[in-house]
Amino acid sequence: MQGVDPAWLPDVAFRPIGIRRTLIRGSGPLVDTVHGEVAGACERFGGSVSRESGSYDLVLELDGDDGSEGFVYGRGDGCTTVTASGARGLLYGFFHVVRLGETAFLDDARRASYQPESALRMLDHWDNVAVHPVMGQVERGYAGGSLFWEDGRARGDLERVRAYGRLLAACGINAVAVNNVNVHATEARLLTDRIGEVADIAGALRPYGIRTHLSVTFAAPVVLGGLASADPLDESVRAWWAEATARVYTAIPDFGGFVVKADSEGQPGPFAYGRSHADGANMLAAALAPHGGSVHWRAFVYNHHQDWRNRSTDRARAAYDHFVPLDGEFADNAVLQVKHGPMDFQVREPVSPLIGAMPGTRLAVELQATQEYTGQQRHVCWLGPMWSEVLRFGTDGESSVGASARGGLVAVANVGDDPFWTGHPLAQANLYTFGRLAWDPNADPHHVLDEWIRLTFGPGPGPGLAAGLRSILDGSWRTYEKYTAPLGVGFMVQPGHHYGPSVDGYEYSPWGTYHFADRDGVGVDRSVATGTGYAGQYAKPWADVYESPLSCPDELLLFFHHVSYGHMLHSGKTVIQHIYDTHFEGVAEVEAARERWASLVDLVEPARHARVAERFEEQLRSAREWRDQVNSYFFRKSGVADERGRTIY
Numbered sequence: 001m002q003g004v005d006p007a008w009l010p011d012v013a014f015r016p017i018g019i020r021r022t023l024i025r026g027s028g029p030l031v032d033t034v035h036g037e038v039a040g041a042c043e044r045f046g047g048s049v050s051r052e053s054g055s056y057d058l059v060l061e062l063d064g065d066d067g068s069e070g071f072v073y074g075r076g077d078g079c080t081t082v083t084a085s086g087a088r089g090l091l092y093g094f095f096h097v098v099r100l101g102e103t104a105f106l107d108d109a110r111r112a113s114y115q116p117e118s119a120l121r122m123l124d125h126w127d128n129v130a131v132h133p134v135m136g137q138v139e140r141g142y143a144g145g146s147l148f149w150e151d152g153r154a155r156g157d158l159e160r161v162r163a164y165g166r167l168l169a170a171c172g173i174n175a176v177a178v179n180n181v182n183v184h185a186t187e188a189r190l191l192t193d194r195i196g197e198v199a200d201i202a203g204a205l206r207p208y209g210i211r212t213h214l215s216v217t218f219a220a221p222v223v224l225g226g227l228a229s230a231d232p233l234d235e236s237v238r239a240w241w242a243e244a245t246a247r248v249y250t251a252i253p254d255f256g257g258f259v260v261k262a263d264s265e266g267q268p269g270p271f272a273y274g275r276s277h278a279d280g281a282n283m284l285a286a287a288l289a290p291h292g293g294s295v296h297w298r299a300f301v302y303n304h305h306q307d308w309r310n311r312s313t314d315r316a317r318a319a320y321d322h323f324v325p326l327d328g329e330f331a332d333n334a335v336l337q338v339k340h341g342p343m344d345f346q347v348r349e350p351v352s353p354l355i356g357a358m359p360g361t362r363l364a365v366e367l368q369a370t371q372e373y374t375g376q377q378r379h380v381c382w383l384g385p386m387w388s389e390v391l392r393f394g395t396d397g398e399s400s401v402g403a404s405a406r407g408g409l410v411a412v413a414n415v416g417d418d419p420f421w422t423g424h425p426l427a428q429a430n431l432y433t434f435g436r437l438a439w440d441p442n443a444d445p446h447h448v449l450d451e452w453i454r455l456t457f458g459p460g461p462g463p464g465l466a467a468g469l470r471s472i473l474d475g476s477w478r479t480y481e482k483y484t485a486p487l488g489v490g491f492m493v494q495p496g497h498h499y500g501p502s503v504d505g506y507e508y509s510p511w512g513t514y515h516f517a518d519r520d521g522v523g524v525d526r527s528v529a530t531g532t533g534y535a536g537q538y539a540k541p542w543a544d545v546y547e548s549p550l551s552c553p554d555e556l557l558l559f560f561h562h563v564s565y566g567h568m569l570h571s572g573k574t575v576i577q578h579i580y581d582t583h584f585e586g587v588a589e590v591e592a593a594r595e596r597w598a599s600l601v602d603l604v605e606p607a608r609h610a611r612v613a614e615r616f617e618e619q620l621r622s623a624r625e626w627r628d629q630v631n632s633y634f635f636r637k638s639g640v641a642d643e644r645g646r647t648i649y
């Protein structure tokens with residue numbers, strides 16, 4: 001495959017294995033994949049690989065096949081060993097050795113066992129099969145076309161899909177949903193007469209241990225089956241799903257299951273039949289159960305026809321209000337997929353109170369790698385620290401989101417047919433970090449970033465490059481937060497495409513995303529005492545912490561409270577001064593990052609350097625626009641001057 005970036009798997013990463021003697025024990029398709037990887041490395045670097053006994057530097061052994069994904073790594077008598085009792089475990093153990101590089105062969109390497117925290121680590125592609133007139137080929141996609149689909153059909157190029165699967169396996173991802181959650185007419189048919197196209201994709205991902213999932217429309221029995229209804233309690237509807245699902249498994253025996261967006265932003269769902277979301281999810285779960293699949297039922301259900309005049313409706317409350325009463329009613333193989341925040345992937349949101357409030361339900365937590373609200377892959381915004389904060393958040397002060405996500409961790413994918421995979425080459429770090437955090441939600445994201453830098457840029461150019469990349473990426477999420485919507489208030493983006501500032505863009509819209517700025521203050525009162533009551537959806541201690549502006553963390557203040565511009569933050573600044581300062585700082589940080597990148601010109605290959613440099617120009621232009629619009633808006637509303645007398649328009 002020419003011209004495609006090897007990302008975190010450049011040839012040089014395989015050198016430490018490729019120069020040595022490797023023994024591979026065990027059999028099966030994934031063992032063959034590992035064998036192929038090692039054989040390829042040996043061809044390039046001169047080592048050897050065998051399935052016979054002898055003396056070796058590396059032994060990769062599959063002992064049994066119990067379906068587990070962990071492995072034991074050790075070193076003794078001059079030999080490194082990876083032992084797994086499940087085939088995927090061997091694959092992940094192999095990539096563990098790749099990640100370690102030469103250190104895997106040092107004699108002081110310690111024996112340790114590794115196990116993913118969560119059994120499902122999935123990427124959801126919002127890819128359309130046919131180009132959508134508004135959303136294009138990939139909804140919220142910023143990396144070109146789809147890897148899977150082009151102009152209404154599956155792309156012929158499965159090599160690239162296979163290469164994608166390889167990258168995903170190397171960071172621990174084991175599931176991919178191949179089409180958009182908004183299922184349009186063409187996409188709907190993937191479930192039935194076009195399942196063969198999905199099967200081809202599944203065939204290309206399978207050698208890397210990845211199961212394929214499909215987004216389906218709840219109305220399928222009507223739109224595809226010609227039935228009069230899609231009522232989940234109607235026997236003919238249930239029979240239709242059972243048959244359709246059985247046919248899917250004939251085509252794809254290891255099919256993972258369905259993803260469903262129902263009664264959400266215009267998608268059909270069980271409400272039309274007076275049924276609950278548990279009824280809807282359980283019907284699909286029943287169709288999938290005989291085959292070992294699961295349904296991922298999304299909790300992103302809210303009223304998108306809200307009257308902005310009505311302050312008692314609060315979109316943030318919606319998922320909890322809809323789903324908590326259904327706790328305990330979902331089938332074992334029905335997973336409720338919850339966005340990490342209550343709104344929609346803003347740069348700063350509290351953790352969704354639904355997570356932790358449904359102990360009788362398997363939850364999956366959904367993150368967004370595609371940078372819809374975080375700079376659309378034109379801005380550098382490494383999301384590792386945000387995701388890590390979310391995953392480590394103790395929903396009741398103790399049990400973490402990562403541990404509550406028994407149904408898995410999911411991210412909306414950020415890749416496309418762009419030669420760098422992600423449009424912005426540095427956005428690859430988000431994809432890699434998601435995989436590694438899904439495997440271990442307690443991993444230190446900064447270590448993951450270092451790992452990504454070392455793998456992607458190689459050990460060659462030395463510490464200057466690594467330090468430069470670290471300084472550009474490390475704080476980039478906070479930088480982005482500084483120059484965009486302040487203190488957790490969210491949105492303020494241009495409606496529709498969501499790129500760039502428009503402070504009142506959604507203020508008088510039906511979408512439920514308001515900031516309520518007036519001449520005295522800004523923010524949404526979500527307290528129990530005087531507001532929408534949303535703060536009361538949290539368990540203690542959070543319900544108390546968020547209830548009062550005095551205890552609410554600064555960064556979420558405007559999410560939970562409407563306060564005056566003179567309100568004093570814990571930081572010792574007033575809200576208005578905070579807005580001015582952070583917006584000036586944010587732009588200065590982008591300027592510094594751009595300079596730093598320019599200084600790395602001799603250390604990064606020209607095409608990659610040029611692509612990032614070009615994106616930095618746009619990021620800086622856009623950050624200045626954000627700064628000036630937000631600062632001017634709040635200056636004009638409040639009439640309060642900047643203490644430091646900087647230019648505000």
Ligand code: GCU
Pocket residue numbers: 139140181182261300344372
């Ligand atoms: C956001 C996004 C949509 C998407 C939706 C979802 O609202 O803008 O494009 O369809 O989330 O998660 O379903």
